[in-house]
Amino acid sequence: MRAAVSWIRAVVPALPADVTTEQLADRLTALGLKQEAIERPGHDVTGPLVVGRVLSFEDEPQKNGKTIRWCSVDVGSANGTGEPQGIVCGAHNFVVGDLVPVILPGGVLPGDFEISARKTYGHVSAGMICSARELGLGDDHDGIIVLPADAGEPGDDVFDVLPLRDEVIEFEINPDRAYALSLRGVGREAALAYGVDFDDPADRPVPASDQAAYDVVVEDPVGCPVFTGRSVTGFDPSAPTPDWMARRIQLAGMRPISLAVDVTNYVMLELGQPIHGFDRDKLAGPIVVRRARAGEKLRTLDGADRTLSEEDLLITDDSGPIGLAGVMGGETTELSDTTTNIFIEAAHWDPVAIFRTERRHKLPSEASKRFERGTDPTIPLVAADRVAELLTTYGGGIVDDGVTYVGAPPAIASITVDAGLPARVSGMDIPASVTVANLRAVGCTVVESGSTLTVTPPPWRGDLTDPFDLVEEVARIVGYSDVPSVLPPAAHGRGLTRSQRLRRRVGRTLAGEGYVEVVSFPFIGTRDLDALGLDASDPRRTLLRLANPLSSEEPAMTTTLLPGLLKTVARNAGRGALDVALFETATVTLPRASGPAPIFGVDHRPSDAQLDELDKALPGQPLHLGLAVSGERERAGWWGPGRPGTWADALDGVRRVAESVGVEVTVRATAHAPWHPGRCAEIAVGDAVLGHAGELHPRVCAAYGIPARTAAAEIDLSRLLEHASSMVEAPEYSSFPVAKEDVALVVDDTVTAADVEAALRAGAGEYLESVRLFDVYTGPQVGEGKKSLAFALRFRAPDRTLTESEAGAFRDAAVASAAERCGAVQR
The missing domain is CATH 3.50.40.10 (Phenylalanyl-trna Synthetase, Chain B, domain 3)
Incomplete structure (x- = not known):
């Protein structure tokens, strides 16, 4: 809404004369009519702009088909000589004797257009007869401005005749304040801001008649x-x-x-x-x-x-x-x-x-x-x-x-409100008398009955329907700047919560592993789910749709972090950054059939039962962790060739996170979209599945436009942190030497390395320090349908040096366990 200050003053004649436009805009902004801009059209017109009288003119056709007028214009003594001024004009909407605005040489028009005497169309034109557009008064350029006959004498200043010194305030009007889309509304707010009388332009008698003006x-x-x-x-x-x-x-x-x-x-x-x-x-x-x-x-x-x-x-x-x-x-x-x-x-x-x-x-x-x-x-x-x-x-x-x-106008419902409610909600000292006075100032009818007020809003305020709407009206007039700034006392010795400490530990761990954190929009559409290759029955397709989404293509809250991560990988790849390792921790939204959430008042804390109702109405919002690895994980250089990121890197990232919070996870081979069915791992704690990691399916990589063989992982971080330890014990180190044993086991190619590793750990005994897979071989030496897995077993005792026979016994026990559980045969 754009309102000329002169028009505001015409509607509110009692507005103090010394109030500047900036002061008025600030006061109205404080009341809720936010100032967007202050404009001063015509203020960039400078120099001699005077009233001129057309004494004569001659129409002169030109070769280009245009007819110009060579005019003689009386500008009084404004030109320093008192002689008529010769001016070329292309307009034809004036006659001899008309008063017109003339800008003389030395003047400047909007756009920093300086006027000078110059030769044109065979004459020296000493000035310009101005149109509305040339003066910045509008878009009309069909003819020059013809001033009223009583505009003054030749040579008088035109600034006193034309509104070239007006100022305009542009307001950003909230949708609930429709009354302010008029000078009636802006003027009422201006009168309210300065506590002066408001002359309502709508307060005028209307005729009554038994006869209709039209049926x-x-x-x-x-x-x-x-x-x-x-x-x-x-x-x-x-x-x-x-x-x-x-x-x-x-x-x-x-x-x-x-x-x-x-x-x-x-x-x-x-x-x-x-x-x-x-x-x-x-x-x-x-x-x-x-x-x-x-x-x-x-x-x-x-x-x-x-x-x-x-x-x-x-x-x-x-x-x-x-x-x-x-x-x-x-x-x-x-x-x-x-x-x-x-x-x-x-x-x-x-x-x-x-x-x-x-x-x-x-x-x-x-x-x-x-x-x-x-x-x-x-x-x-x-x-x-x-x-x-x-x-x-x-x-x-x-x-x-x-x-x-x-x-007939619709009836207006009254609102019953406690006179002390504005003070309780705002925290300001607002007496009941101030509440009543301010409500009446905005046009409400107020009936007092002890501490209870019955308020009837004015017909132009359809947004006032609730006691708290009235609280807002009272508070904005008193002034939000008077709301006391009181910090709640902090409890001693609390600091970060357990969850906050664990989340920071996760972030530090991944940053140390070379991952960069990203933040994605939490919105998703069915196109993203199709790109992930999810089945129709996949629970991740059950979405919570937004009533007013930012984009029709992503109208729902996301149930997985992968689309946001993969779009970020694609954005980096499109800009030439092919080697990336990204992570994101964010909540996902899992709908449940709980019905709409109840709405409670804001004047008191909800009861525990009400809070339970709110919690039941909320969708599940677990915290997830997502990882994505693309391109080279280790760069090539003088030290040697690089190493591309694989499914193992995504899986290892999850393992490092689990270790940082003191949780041991198990890994099992599985098939789960959007991962490659032969290169996907299920990550669990006990019987609870946390998520999956592995290499993405080629169709998913193509759908998102990301490099082939991109790896990713996503786990339920909330569930992982439930098993976490706030204090992770530092590992104990023995000063005695390690005993090294390597074994190569032949198993069916359907047996996973994780299952063999678990069997080795189960049989190796208490002195096993680590198990590491360092080689996988398939070929004629092991037979068709078989593979050889080579593991490095490391044993160490805390109190002595293990003998060769002891280490060999531990190794044999581990191999026997692998043979029993996985059908492994030692090479």
């Missing part, structure tokens, strides 16, 4: 509670818009068109009530307000033919639809340069119906912007009468005696 039938009183109208006959369609009105409309960001249209726009800006004018001579039969019928069409004022929905509210006559209610009028009854009889319509429309129609037809307008947020249902007739007054004042004609008024 109107409202078939849908829910969609149109109030429909009013006045008629003007004998209007002069050629009458110009007065300069003051056109200037205010321009400063508000709209373009003057014609007097009839400009008056409706001006009153909308003034009162916040959109108005539509019909050419009464083009109306056929009574006006009917109804919903659209199947197959109906309407050509709107923008020239587009629109197929209507049965939910659309229409204004119709015997010819069919003539207007899309509250959004845009129809072309068949629009005002034109031949319109002499006008029917003025001002109505109150259902905000939901207007919102849906505007979105359905993708047809936003200044009218719909106000109606969808809610307008004052008590002023349509005031607005219609104001339009009729301005039309006849500046365009002639008469206002018919008839008054159309159909329906």
